[in-house]
Amino acid sequence: MTDDRPNIVFIVTDDHAAHAISAYGSELLQTPSMDRIAAEGMRFDAMYCTNALCAPSRASILTGTYSHVNGVSTLSTRFDARQPTFVSMLRDAGYQTWLVGKWHLGHGGIHDPQGFDYWEVLEDQGPYWDPELLSEGGRRRQVPGYTTTVLTDLALERLTERDRERPFCLLLHHKAPHRSWDPDTKHAELFKEGVPEPPTLWDDHAGHGRAAREAKMRISHDLNERDVKQPYPPGLEGRERTKWAYQRYMQDYLRCVVSVDENIGRVLDALDEEGLAENTLVVYTSDQGFFLGDHGWYDKRFMYDESLLMPLMIRYPREIPAGSTTDAMALNIDFAQTFLDYAGLDPLPRMQGRSLRPLLRGERPADWRQSVYYRYWEHDDGSHHVVAHYGVRTQRYKLIYYYGDGLGLAGTSDRRTAPEWELFDLENDPAELRSVHDDPAYADVRRELEAELARLQAEFGDKPVLAPGGSG
Missing domain, CATH: 3.40.720.10 (Alkaline Phosphatase, subunit A)
Structure with a gap:
């Protein structure tokens, strides 16, 4: 049968x-x-x-x-x-x-x-x-x-x-x-006319914390010659270098x-x-x-x-x-x-x-769930240098805590970074360009999200990381 x-x-x-x-x-x-x-x-x-x-x-x-x-x-x-x-x-x-x-x-x-x-x-x-x-x-x-x-x-x-x-x-x-x-070689000629640039290609991370500014993932200078399949043209700098590498x-x-x-x-x-x-x-x-x-x-x-x-x-x-x-x-x-x-x-x-x-x-x-819990553990690895963090996302908001500690895990750095927070209002800022964590107008939202983050960590059995001085 x-x-x-x-x-x-x-x-x-x-x-x-x-x-x-x-x-x-x-x-x-x-x-x-x-x-x-x-x-x-x-x-x-x-x-x-x-x-x-x-x-x-x-x-x-x-x-x-x-x-x-x-x-x-x-x-x-x-x-x-x-x-x-x-x-x-x-x-x-x-x-x-x-x-x-x-x-x-x-x-x-x-x-x-x-x-x-x-x-x-x-x-x-x-x-x-x-x-x-x-x-x-x-x-x-x-x-x-x-x-x-x-x-x-x-x-x-x-x-x-x-x-x-x-x-x-x-x-x-x-x-x-x-x-x-x-x-594949049969696709080598596709997209030769050029690819549209995203609206945030020129983000300078002024609205983000230190973690975003220090990450080594920039189109402008972190792609290597293997990635772009040829040496960078001599004298190519600034926006022109970014545009060329992006394409x-x-x-x-x-x-x-x-x-x-x-x-x-x-x-x-x-x-x-x-x-x-x-x-x-x-x-x-x-x-x-x-x-x-x-x-x-x-x-x-x-x-x-x-x-x-x-x-x-x-x-x-x-x-x-x-x-x-x-x-x-x-x-x-x-x-x-x-x-x-x-x-x-x-x-x-x-x-x-x-x-x-x-x-x-x-x-x-x-x-059905109204929020999700995320955690990135590979603190300050040897190439991209993104610091460890966790956070909660709801339909409208996102709260991120960069605790900046590898906790001795394989593949992480022993360098600790000062903790920092980001909070994004995804309705008013869907591209996540400006953290409002320190905006007094979001004080109640911040407290609610901190409580939801703690609830999710307890639900999934994950432990919060205490920052130097004992605060999480």
Whole structure:
């Protein structure tokens, strides 16, 4: 008897900002395949990560837990893959489970992917061309071609070779569009006419704290020659240097996104051809957002929305109304419980998210979250120098506390920075250009947000960091 539980195709990219998807209103490019998922399912407009770094976000996605629970708080804290994940639970429940692409959670022994019937992954970030793939038992093989296409080829092999009597869960995790943004040669001429500049490209961070001013992520001078694919022209300075570097960066970034979109189209077509589309949950997301020249930056890490916001589009024709959207607050810790819900499985008590299934049906529970908690742990790392911070976001406000201490964690600096706060009124200042933390008019808001931050930390079992002198 055929198992009628839904299949799951979970496509995750690396550093893909929602504002580089046309379904989100982007004017930078067209992404017809991603848009198709949104048009035939639901687009989430308030999907947030809990820690805007690749490995920590992926660990949270797999386990449904915050970084302080799953143990992956920085890029240098490796994942103990023996802990339960939605994948291992699906496999125990009879699902076929496959992983292709980026793992980025460590290799060797307990750090290898577990709970999968098949896995082939990139080592660390992996290259954009001719990837070497690792698999169980320490095996390695190099596959010629453009990595985004190679990984999609392997995913499609799993679909054609599947056991047709059992449901499957396919994780297709792309490297793209991660730095250093090497496009497929067939896309080399795209966007030559130039890419529109974001309104905040020239932000001087006068309205922010010291943390923003000292971060090393500026388009103007922190992109290297590998990023822009050639030496900087002699004598190029000031705004002209920024404009030139922005174009070099963004043209390649968008070319990488185009390849991802085309390959997503191949997956959607294959599901149609195999007669699987109706009973397959297709999910597209990224591990966090990314600055596309916003605030003059590339990269992520900060709690500002361009970094905090993740794209999320989900299609499941049997249950999700086509063309629907939601502004309900969702988190990357919600994926695990959502997938388990669709498979008819109960979540583990340690899981800290909520199933998105009611939202996907068009129903918002009365007790749905009204705020989200975020924490960035990788204090003052050796390249970007973003200081550790945590905060709370509501529909209208955002409160951020830069506690500035690595707490002895791997990948952090032992340099401590003076604590500071930022508060943004997102209704009056959606671009987050001016903190109003010290404005007396926001004193009541500040107190309410501080109380909500403390409540969320208690709910999730995270501990506040005391500043020098004992105040948090």
